[in-house]
Amino acid sequence: MIDPELLAEAARLIRDGKLVAFPTETVYGLGANVLNEAAVDGIFAAKGRPATSPLIVHVASVEMARSVVAAWPQAADKLAARFWPGPLTLVLPKRKEIPLRVTAGLETVGVRVPAHPIALALIRAAQVPIAAPSANPFMSLSPTTAEHVRQSLGEKVALVIDGGPSAIGLESTVLSLASNEPVLLRPGMIPASEIEAVIGTIQIANQALSQNVSHAAPGMHARHYSPKTPLMLGRIPHQGRGVYLYLTSSAAGIASRQMPGQPEEYAAVLYSTLHELDGQGWEWIAVEPPPDSPEWAAILDRLRRASATS
Ligand code: TXA
Ligand code: MG
Secondary structure, eight states, X not given: OOOHHHHHHHHHHHHTTOOEEEOOSSSOEEEEETTOHHHHHHHHHHHTOOTTSOOEEEOSSHHHHHTTBSOOOHHHHHHHHHHOSSSEEEEEEBOTTSOTTTTTTOSEEEEEOOSOHHHHHHHHHHTSOEEOOBSSOTTBOOOSSHHHHHHHTGGGSSEEOOOOSOSSOSOOEEEEOSSSSOEEEEOOSSOHHHHHHHHOOOEEOOOOTTTXXXXXXXXXXXXXXXXXXXXXXXXXXXXXXXXXXXXXXXXTTSEEEEOOSSHHHHHHHHHHHHHXXXXXXXXXXXXXXXXXXXXXXXXXXXXXXXXXXX
């Protein structure tokens, strides 16, 4: 899966406080040693990310997760048993050893065990939890290939490990277990219903998407995950040279591309499709809205953010 020398080099870079971009099953991460504050600062600098946006801490096991958090409720145990390794981030009270830089000043921390052999091997070899946001400039599209990372962050990263295209293609589901009621902070490809089947009813954070108000979850800006080309959801402009991403039927006289009809397949190709179209000089990308149903919730969330203007 990964050349042992490359893995050893990547682990050494992490321990030396350098940035390493690595594949996960969701999107590529921009990793640094969670305990090295200068290295963590480097993540914010490389992304141009405001210090108010917390990072997710990647660990290789439940045991390692428990070394990062100050409380491990039964719900966390149940969810970890069901979904880890996998695309679920749990927000829990942090241990004091975890720098406030990582958590944007919050007393809570997001942790997950990624389901990717290279990510797991890197964390184990580095022997420290790895703080990693998606490996893209702030507000832009997340990378689902090593090439996307090289194009957008290039020389700001000491090493980009190529693990092929991300299988899931959308960022993890983020669930807070830090207060009495579990709260879904970011929808992902693990739907709320699957979480509720394990721990009972959860709250869904109101993300105030269309209004320009402060966000329920830190870092959850309305405009986010955006291609450079303006994206219209459910509206085809009358003017300009654009492309239409459709599910049901193409638009007469407009360059059109059919997207997969299954949510898992759609998610897997969405960002790579947008990255590709961004490089083609279109004036707009119009997208047919997917169904407003639970299986499509994460995709609809990202498309709404990509189409938001503020
Ligand atoms: O799939 C993923 O989650 C990818 C891969 C690399 O693991 N990572 C990712 O990280 O999407 P990032 O930094 O782009 O998004 C992290 C988001 C934050 O913007 C915030 O919404 C939420 O996770 N988050 C992290 N820590 C939090 C905390 N302590 N409280 C509330 N939300 C938190
Ligand atoms: Mg991100």
